[in-house]
Amino acid sequence: MTSSDPSTPPQARSADSIRQLLALDAEHVWHPYGPMPGTVAPLLVEEAHGVRLRLADGRELVDGMSSWWSAIHGYRHPALDAALTEQAGRMSHVMFGGLTHEPAIRLATTLADITPGELRHVFLCDSGSVSVEVAIKMCLQYWRSLGRRGKSRLLTWRGGYHGDTFHPMSVCDPEGGMHALWRGVLPEQLFVPAPPAGFGAEPDRAYVEELVRTVERHADELAAVIVEPVVQGAGGMRFHNPEYLRVLREVTEACDVLLVFDEIATGFGRTGELFAAEHAGVCPDVLCVGKALTGGYLTMAAALCTPRVARGISAGEVPVLAHGPTFMGNPLAAAVANASVDLLADGSWRADVARIEAGLRTGLAPAAAVPGVVDVRVLGGIGVVQLDHQVDAAAATEALTARGVWLRPFRDLIYTMPPYVCDDTDVAAIAGAMVAAARVA
Template sequence: MTISDSEFDRQHIWHPYTSMLNPLPAYKVESAKGCTLTLENGEQVVDGMSSWWAVIHGYRNSRLDAAAHNQIDKMSHVMFGGITHQPAIDLAKRLIDLTPAALERVFIADSGSVSVEVAIKMALQFWLAQERPEKHRLLTIKGGYHGDTFKAMSVCDPVNGMHHLFNKAINTQIFADAPTLTPDDEWTEDAGQQLKLWFEQFHTELAAVILEPIVQGAGGMRFYHPEYLKLIRKLCNDYDVLLIADEIATGFGRTGKLFACEHADITPDILCVGKALTGGYMTLAATLTTKKVAETIGQGPGGGALMHGPTFMGNPLACAVAAESLAIIAENNWQQQVTGIEAQLEKELLPLGNYKSVKHARVLGAIGVLEMQQPINVGSAQKRFIELGAWIRPFGRLLYIMPPYVITKDELSRLTHAMKDYIESVEKLLS
């Protein structure tokens, strides 16, 4: 008996974070343009998620389309071992131009999780090259998320994260309490006291601190005070520990700064970027570091080679699109776009924090979050959002949007009105 494509999908295709016994509905998208997804049945929905925060320039962007077409006519892929090509060179130049001046060595990876793995390897090899193998552990803050590969999982929140099932199989790292002060709070010197104690106690075995600057993304959409990040940079300097900034979610303008580290005016020793790097066109990431880190590793064992080399590293097609995406970023229109989104979210989303069912409402840059008192039924919530012409995918107790920068005011209002509709439906159940 022939089954429909949707039923085949449900029975055979494993979607992310979904059980094969009782999978969440998967809505079939036929096409996408700008900020709109067109579904199989012809319905159109405004994308509030930027396809997991990556499609900042919108779908079918003419410049990114052209970059992809031009490159595929030349070559879609060649191995990066012993070979280089112009798209990789162009991309690395743009990354070096956009990121802090000290970051001038670029490893082009193939996904965000892999860029984190590479960053950790850089940190470990940096100390091995100096014959200090005792510096092999990582310190991070609770509530973080850094990817789904094993070393990345080891620095995700060990209790409330998505990887607790694997706790016995991953390395034990050092977790400081998550920051409690938000960017709107007044900084107090005792806020970082525990962190200072962790450094005093563990610095001799710490290779690096890894964290998401200012915004903890998939771990809970929390915003924290920039002074906390400044303190971490100072402690890393004082105790001879590397600092890894995971800007995969926050990089390229999402928080209102080109990179979230700029909120604290600090430069990490190692920087991870991904997601929006290609404007969401295809998978690509990069790990940048300083001349000091790179050259120290180069003097180490094994001929000084960084021990990582993905098959699709430096993929020319992805690099060409990424270089053009960064060219768009370099024109600085994103600043006005993100500022406009932030102002509209503050006006339309923050008042929803007054509802009883909402624990907290918060906005930073092009990020709007409603933290609910109770977990959200994702399946029923998404069904209602589709009916309202919005694509919003909640998780846990978080109802949030991170729209493309090119979204119009009317499109953004459709998203915020859909969120308000959901809140009001929850309120009716409570009354």
């Protein structure tokens, strides 16, 4: 057997080798949302299989984060590995300008088939944040093509997160997020309060009236409304009633404003529906997907739009969408994305997500009695423990890893979005570790 066989425990690196690698990491590698040089040494991962990360020191952790919500099928899935290997034997990349290929054609066709409503046209992107950039550009260019340049602002609700590139930052929460640093540089957008919390809570009529009133008042200057449907992700892991999405669809149609749903985090089953928009039974004009699109193997995202949007852009003075990434439609990423979506085709993921939801509800229930915990909430394959103070990330991470679980707490949250292939024991381990982390965090 080789060391890559999951049944063969990998030989742990020596302590000296680990120290040397981490020293080089600290010297040269700038990690996300961290200073340079880093102040906290990351864990060194040697390999991964199924739902487990094997660290260089020999420890094994259940990955309750699905690699930032993307590895929904776990690691080294045979169907995804095979798709990647087969495509690499044909071609790893070819430019998408003037050329095309079967993996991208099949992926775009599949996405058009499985997404809600009339989202027929698919623009393949490098990453989730770039798909939001493209979606915004679609909306702005649509109105410019129609000669309505005054419709150039965006509206969203507070508590959102749409990425770290510039236009997406402008529609992230302007106070609570990381992007307040860029006030005065970013475009100034319009914000309404965050939607009232609670997926199953009764809709707040006063809030509905405020949503409608704000869109109506600013309709002449609004290119689009952009929101995360049902779940606000990195902005706070908040859930809201799908009724607010129906309200937005009705008022944007009435006021001639485009509607964009950012489903980068929620798409492909995470909330219990294939797309979160399905909870509301509505379709946006533009839809962003990413993260789980390739099952966590390669970076790829997409912005889908309706024929109305595509026709409007194509009828303009500049009749093309002014965007074209070098690695757009990458064949390797498209091939593995096709395999990932194919794994969802039989619908068995629904039972897995329901099982995970039930396990998280049971396993996280004790957290409600932990001092400092203000809320415990679960929806689909998402579990959240919210504190009344900032998480002590170091203490929480130590408690989690001591119990064999990898999570990344942030702000006042300890949360999980595990791979759908987690079994009941894995889910129980994740939930138990979250409760333990809440006690020390």
